[in-house]
Each structure stands twice: as structure tokens, then as C-alpha cells.
Amino acid sequence: MSFPWANEYQPQHPLMQWLDAKLPLPRLVYNAIGAGYPVPRNLNYFWNFGVLAGVCLVIQILTGVILAMHYAGNADLAFNSTEHIMRDVNWGWMLRYMHSNGASAFFVVVYIHIFRGFFYGSYKAPREMIWLLGVVIFLLMMATAFMGYVLPWGQMSFWGAQVITGLFSAIPLVGDALHTWLLGGFAPDNAALNRFFSLHFLLPFVILGVVILHIWALHIPGSSNPTGVEVKSESDTVPFHPYYTAKDGWGLGAFLLIYCAVVFFAPNALGHPDNYIPANPMQTPAHIVPEWYFWPFYAILRAFTQNFPLLGIPAKLLGVMGMFSAILVWFFLPWLDRSPVRSGHFRPTFRKFYWLLVIDVAVLGYCGGSPAEEPFVIISQIAAIYYFLHFLVVLPIVSSIEQPEPLPFSITEAVLGSDQAASLAPAE
Amino acid sequence: MIRLISILAGLFFTVALGWALILGVVGLAHDGLPTSAEKKFHEHPKELALASDGMFGKFDRQQLQRGFQVYKEVCANCHAIKLVAFRDLKALGYNEDEVKAVAKGYKVPAYNPGMGEMKTHDGTMADHFPPVVYAGQGSPPDLSLITKARHGGAAYVYSLLTGYQNPPADLPKENQPGAGLYYNPYFANLNIAMPKPLTSDGQVSYKDGTKATVDQMAQDVSAFLVWTAEPKLEKRHQTGWAVLGFLLFATILAYMAYRNVWADKKGH
Numbered sequence: 290m291s292f293p294w295a296n297e298y299q300p301q302h303p304l305m306q307w308l309d310a311k312l313p314l315p316r317l318v319y320n321a322i323g324a325g326y327p328v329p330r331n332l333n334y335f336w337n338f339g340v341l342a343g344v345c346l347v348i349q350i351l352t353g354v355i356l357a358m359h360y361a362g363n364a365d366l367a368f369n370s371t372e373h374i375m376r377d378v379n380w381g382w383m384l385r386y387m388h389s390n391g392a393s394a395f396f397v398v399v400y401i402h403i404f405r406g407f408f409y410g411s412y413k414a415p416r417e418m419i420w421l422l423g424v425v426i427f428l429l430m431m432a433t434a435f436m437g438y439v440l441p442w443g444q445m446s447f448w449g450a451q452v453i454t455g456l457f458s459a460i461p462l463v464g465d466a467l468h469t470w471l472l473g474g475f476a477p478d479n480a481a482l483n484r485f486f487s488l489h490f491l492l493p494f495v496i497l498g499v500v501i502l503h504i505w506a507l508h509i510p511g512s513s514n515p516t517g518v519e520v521k522s523e524s525d526t527v528p529f530h531p532y533y534t535a536k537d538g539w540g541l542g543a544f545l546l547i548y549c550a551v552v553f554f555a556p557n558a559l560g561h562p563d564n565y566i567p568a569n570p571m572q573t574p575a576h577i578v579p580e581w582y583f584w585p586f587y588a589i590l591r592a593f594t595q596n597f598p599l600l601g602i603p604a605k606l607l608g609v610m611g612m613f614s615a616i617l618v619w620f621f622l623p624w625l626d627r628s629p630v631r632s633g634h635f636r637p638t639f640r641k642f643y644w645l646l647v648i649d650v651a652v653l654g655y656c657g658g659s660p661a662e663e664p665f666v667i668i669s670q671i672a673a674i675y676y677f678l679h680f681l682v683v684l685p686i687v688s689s690i691e692q693p694e695p696l697p698f699s700i701t702e703a704v705l706g707s708d709q710a711a712s713l714a715p716a717e
Numbered sequence: 718m719i720r721l722i723s724i725l726a727g728l729f730f731t732v733a734l735g736w737a738l739i740l741g742v743v744g745l746a747h748d749g750l751p752t753s754a755e756k757k758f759h760e761h762p763k764e765l766a767l768a769s770d771g772m773f774g775k776f777d778r779q780q781l782q783r784g785f786q787v788y789k790e791v792c793a794n795c796h797a798i799k800l801v802a803f804r805d806l807k808a809l810g811y812n813e814d815e816v817k818a819v820a821k822g823y824k825v826p827a828y829n830p831g832m833g834e835m836k837t838h839d840g841t842m843a844d845h846f847p848p849v850v851y852a853g854q855g856s857p858p859d860l861s862l863i864t865k866a867r868h869g870g871a872a873y874v875y876s877l878l879t880g881y882q883n884p885p886a887d888l889p890k891e892n893q894p895g896a897g898l899y900y901n902p903y904f905a906n907l908n909i910a911m912p913k914p915l916t917s918d919g920q921v922s923y924k925d926g927t928k929a930t931v932d933q934m935a936q937d938v939s940a941f942l943v944w945t946a947e948p949k950l951e952k953r954h955q956t957g958w959a960v961l962g963f964l965l966f967a968t969i970l971a972y973m974a975y976r977n978v979w980a981d982k983k984g985h
């Protein structure tokens with residue numbers, strides 16, 4: 290798809306003409322991220338993060354494939370082979386730090402990308418499919434990151450795997466059998482480590498595939514924008530190249546500066562020291578905590594400390610349901626938020642709840658990284674209640690009673706203060 | 718319909734969490750916030766400044782050699798550094814012959830497939846420091862990664878080594894050191910199985926003339942353990958500056974290109 294005024298790919302060089310006739314790959318690129326793709330002219334820097342997420346995925350795949358050449362997926366060898374990479378493999382320390390901090394950078398970027406979507410209503414029609422694919426990507430990312438963290442086979446690797454795979458045993462009737470089947474044993478061991486390695490290698494390529502679908506789906510309506518008003522005429526857009534290649538280019542530079550500062554000067558700041566202790570099934574760490582990007586969901590998991598009143602649903606099962614539902618609700622977001630106005634800029638009530646949600650998730654994150662004791666349990670219970678109410682109750686109600694502020698006629702008007710097309714348009 | 722279901726689902730989670738919250742608050746009102754002697758008496762690591770700290774940090778090779786000497790003469794009786802190979806010691810500024818001599822002083826176990834049994838041989842450049850057999854109470858961890866495997870890193874090791882003291886008078890009975898344990902407020906549960914390893918000034922005699930006070934030895938061995946945990950630290954810092962320098966240059970160029978491209982578009 291594209292807008293009627295999109296530039297048409299016209300190869301000049303005979304070789305490119307020949308290629309265009311046989312396999313129009315350059316045409317595809319031209320229409321996807323070249324001058325042939327018209328993009329709203331008013332995107333702010335939050336629209337840089339999709340490209341940054343793509344760069345993170347590429348960094349993870351490149352460094353990961355090389356790490357896998359030196360890593361040994363065996364419970365007896367894994368820890369030492371990781372240290373072999375850090376000490377003996379040429380530039381191995383750099384690859385490993387790039388990969389472990391790359392995972393964190395990826396989640397930072399994707400969380401900003403998702404919260405951009407929450408604020409600007411990017412999930413609404415006609416972009417539901419982009420959003421749904423995004424949630425699929427996020428779930429795959431979480432699975433990939435979890436299994437990757439197990440690979441160095443340190444104390445947190447092992448005990449994290451123990452806790453998270455243990456969740457499956459909360460499922461009624463089949464839980465225990467499923468748990469044993471998934472792990473290939475009663476506790477994480479060589480069989481589990483090996484299959485985690487295999488899947489950790491596979492899933493990033495699955496993510497890559499879903500990302501391609503995500504961007505394909507994006508190119509049908511085109512990007513939304515901070516006003517949430519759809520593109521109306523040519524003056525609303527600029528060609529992706531050179532305008533957004535230039536903007537994404539310098540944004541990428543700024544991102545890499547921060548990322549590399551962490552990789553080279555604080556590479557262990559985001560990790561847990563216990564993972565430099567080899568896995569020991571006989572010794573439980575004082576506090577088992579996952580990586581920071583799981584903390585909000587981990588807090589929700591642990592917030593369910595009591596069986597459901599009267600019905601008696603076990604707390605553990607509630608926790609598992611709660612944790613997964615916390616992400617699954619995102620799938621329904623396009624239908625829960627019914628406001629026809631996309632952007633939070635024009636939704637005064639929604640906007641307040643949005644910021645409350647941001648604070649709420651930060652609080653959940655803080656509790657998830659803290660020991661499971663008071664006052665953190667109580668705080669995370671309150672925060673988890675708000676989390677669910679926000680998506681399941683507040684959004685549906687606010688979106689049907691809220692009085693939005695007036696929207697600009699068009700993107701051009703929002704940027705320039707007036708739009709010639711506006712005076713020609715039929716009165717509404 | 719979907720909104721009805723969603724509101725019901727929201728109520729479901731609210732009831733489940735709200736019930737847990739009520740019981741939690743009741744429990745809290747009854748018992749108060751959890752406290753433990755371990756929390757109350759535990760101390761955070763002391764300040765320790767090392768040459769390797771910070772973004773410009775470099776190893777002080779004299780200090781690493783002194784630290785290695787402390788490790789070799791004191792800690793090596795109980796602790797191994799299995800991830801370190803003898804050849805790595807060259808990075809401390811020793812020459813080939815000196816390293817070979819160190820290696821030779823160790824017996825390294827090796828499986829002999831011909832005989833089907835374990836044998837030992839004199840250490841060579843290619844070998845790693847061998848495991849240490851320890852007969853006493855507790856299990857001394859391998860120290861190769863210790864400064865990365867504890868909160869506080871080198872400062873923690875330094876504080877632990879210099880932190881032995883008599884238990885305070887108001888220490889609850891169940892937190893008093895039992896047989897074979899020693900009170901040390903820097904250790905997680907206050908009582909450590911390691912007897913005070915650095916006991917008196919002059920326990921080792923430094924070749925470079927530095928006075929071997931307990932504090933000095935503790936600092937030196939901590940610095941050495943930073944190196945064993947992160948031997949590539951210097952290269953990391955150097956590479957980091959080169960990378961940041963290049964990226965800064967490239968980002969400024971990219972920013973100027975961006976300003977240039979957008980110059981004719983209002984609003985940017």
C-alpha cells in the first residue's frame with residue numbers, strides 16, 4: 290500500500306533495471322524504508338524506537354551466533370565455557386558484555402516503544418494487527434531472554450529456571466507431569482540446559498520473522514503520529530528517505546553512545562553478582578530475582594499470596610494466571626479502549642490514568658526486584674490491583690465517558706498552524 | 718460484551734489481590750515489619766579506592782604482584798583460583814622465567830588415560846591453578862570471580878578481611894558465633910567459617926619494600942582479586958574510550974546531517 294503521492298521507484302542504471310525486472314528487491318526496500326514511503330512529518334523521537342529495537346535484534350543475533358561458537362551447552366561445562374569466552378576468546382569479553390547488556394538495551398527500547406503505543410493509542414484501528422504482532426514479539430522476547438539467562442549456568446541461572454519452570458506445576462491435574470516433561474527431569478539439569486540452548490538459538494529468528502510481519506502490517510496504514518490524526522494530503526507527509534533515515538541515523542548514534550558506555554564501563558551494573566557463582570542445586574540463594582526487565586511481572590506473580598476466597602483457587606495458580614494475564618490483556622487493548630481519539634494529548638482524563646500506570650509499573654518493578662517481604666508484598670498488591678483495574682476497568686469506562694479536546698484538522702495544521710486543504714474541506 | 722467480560726476479569730483479580738492485601742495488612746498490624754539481627758548488625762563495605770576504579774582505571778602492577786604474593790602465601794592454603802592460568806600471570810608484569818618458576822611450584826592433577834588414573838605433574842604455562850584440598854570447617858569458595866560474585870566487590874573482600882571483631886554485647890544469642898565460626902559484621906549472616914587470615918603486620922614480606930600492614934595486605938589481595946575476576950579490564954576501558962570517541966564523532970555528523978535534511982521543514 291501507499292499514499293497516491295508516494296514516489297515511484299525508477300531505476301536509472303541498467304543493472305538496477307535488470308534486477309528490478311527479475312527480482313524487485315531494491316523496489317521493496319525503496320518502498321519500505323526509502324523515498325517511496327511517505328511518513329507523517331510530525332513524528333517525535335518516540336517514533337525512533339521501533340528502528341532501535343530492530344538494531345537491538347540484529348546486535349543480539351550477531352553477537353549471539355559468535356558466542357554460540359564458543360559456548361558449551363552442557364551442565365558441567367557451561368559455566369567455565371562462559372568464563373573461557375571472557376578470558377581466552379579474542380574479544381570474547383566484549384561479545385559477551387554486548388550480548389548481556391544488549392538484552393537489557395533491547396528491553397529498555399521495547400518498553401519505551403510499548404509505552405509510546407499506550408500513550409498515542411497506536412494500537413487502535415487501523416493498526417490493531419501491528420499491535421497484536423508486537424505483543425507476540427514481546428512474549429517471544431521474554432521467553433528468549435529467560436532461556437538465555439539460564440545458559441551461563443550460574444546460581445541465578447539455575448534458581449531462576451527452577452522458579453519459573455516450577456510455575457508450570459501450578460496447573461491443575463497435568464501440572465507436575467508437564468513440568469517434568471518440559472524440563473526433561475524433576476529439576477533443571479543437563480537436559481533442560483540443552484533444550485534451552487537450542488530454543489534460545491532458534492527464537493530470535495522466529496522474532497525476526499514476526500518483526501517482518503509487524504513492519505509489513507505497519508506499511509498498510511502507515512505510521513500514526515503524535516496528533517493521532519490520520520494523514521490527509523501530501524503536505525502531511527515527507528518521504529522516509531532522507532527525512533527519517535536522517536532522524537533515525539542520529540537517534541541510533543545517541544542510543545549506541547549510551548549502550549556502549551554501559552558495555553565498556555559498567556557491564557555488570559544490571560546483572561546479579563550471584564550469577565558469577567557456579568550453579569549449585571544444594572544451595573539456595575538468599576533472594577532469587579530475575580533480570581530487571583521481568584521485575585514488574587515477577588511482582589505480580591508474588592503479589593498473589595492467598596488462595597481465592599471461597600472458591601479456594603490456590604495462590605500459586607492465581608499468581609501464574611495473574612502474571613500471564615498482565616501481558617495477555619494487551620491483546621485486547623484495541624477493543625477495551627473505545628475512544629475514537631488516539632493521542633493522549635487530546636484526552637485529559639486518559640492522560641492522568643496513563644501517568645498513573647507508568648508510576649504503577651515502576652513501583653511494581655521496584656517491588657519485583659526487592660525481597661518477598663513486607664512492606665514490598667503489600668505495596669505490590671496495591672500496585673497489581675491498579676494494574677489490572679487500569680486495563681480491564683478504567684480504560685473501558687474512561688473511553689466511553691471522556692470528553693476529548695478538539696483535534697487539529699490535519700497534521701499540516703498541527704505543524705504549520707494552518708492547512709490550505711482545511712479551507713477546501715467540506716464543513717463537518 | 719468484551720467490556721463486560723473484562724470488567725468481570727478485573728473484579729476477579731481485584732478480589733484475589735484485595736483479599737491477600739487485607740490479610741497482609743492485618744498480619745503487618747499484628748507483627749510489624751520484619752526485623753532480624755542479621756539486618757541490624759550487618760555492615761556495608763568500607764570505602765576502598767583502587768587504581769582500577771572508574772572509567773580511566775588501570776591496574777597498579779606493583780600492587781597486583783603484592784596481592785598475588787598475599788594470595789599465594791596466605792589464601793592459597795584454603796582457596797583456589799581455578800579460572801586463572803599460569804600464563805595469565807605475565808599480565809602482572811612478571812617475565813616468562815618468573816611465571817614458569819611459579820607454575821613449577823604447583824602440582825597439577827591430570828588424568829592419565831594410559832594408566833586410567835589421576836596423576837599430578839609440575840605446573841606449566843598452559844595449566845590453570847589447581848584445586849585446593851581443604852580439611853577444615855566450611856567450604857572456601859574459589860576466589861577467581863569473587864569480586865564480581867559479591868555485592869560490593871573488592872571493597873567487600875577488603876572489609877571482610879579487616880572486619881573481624883568481637884561480637885557486640887547486645888547480639889542475640891542465636892546470632893552468636895558457634896564453634897568454629899568467627900564474628901564478622903560484613904559477612905551476610907555475621908558468622909563466617911574462615912578464621913581471620915590476615916592476623917599480623919609483616920605476615921608476608923614484600924619485595925618492593927612496601928610495609929606489609931594488615932590493611933595494606935587486605936587492599937593488595939583485593940586488588941589482585943579484581944584482576945583475577947576481570948583480567949580484560951584495562952583493555953575494556955581503552956577500547957571503550959576509542960568506541961565512545963568514534964561514536965561521538967559519528968553522532969555529531971549524523972546530527973548535522975539531520976539538521977541539514979530537515980532545514981526546509983517547519984516544526985523541527
Ligand code: HEM
Nearest residue numbers: 336338339340342343406411419420423424426427512513
Ligand atoms: C523486536 C521488537 C520490535 C521491533 C523490531 C519493532 C519494530 C517497529 C518499527 C520499525 C516500527 C515503526 C517505527 C515506530 O513506530 O517506532 C514499529 C511500530 C509499531 N510497533 Fe513495533 N517493534 C517491536 C516490538 C513491538 C512491541 C513489543 C509492540 C507492542 C506490544 C509494538 C507495537 C508497535 C506499534 C503499535 C507500532 C505502530 C506505531 C505507530 O505507528 O504509531 N512493537 N515497530
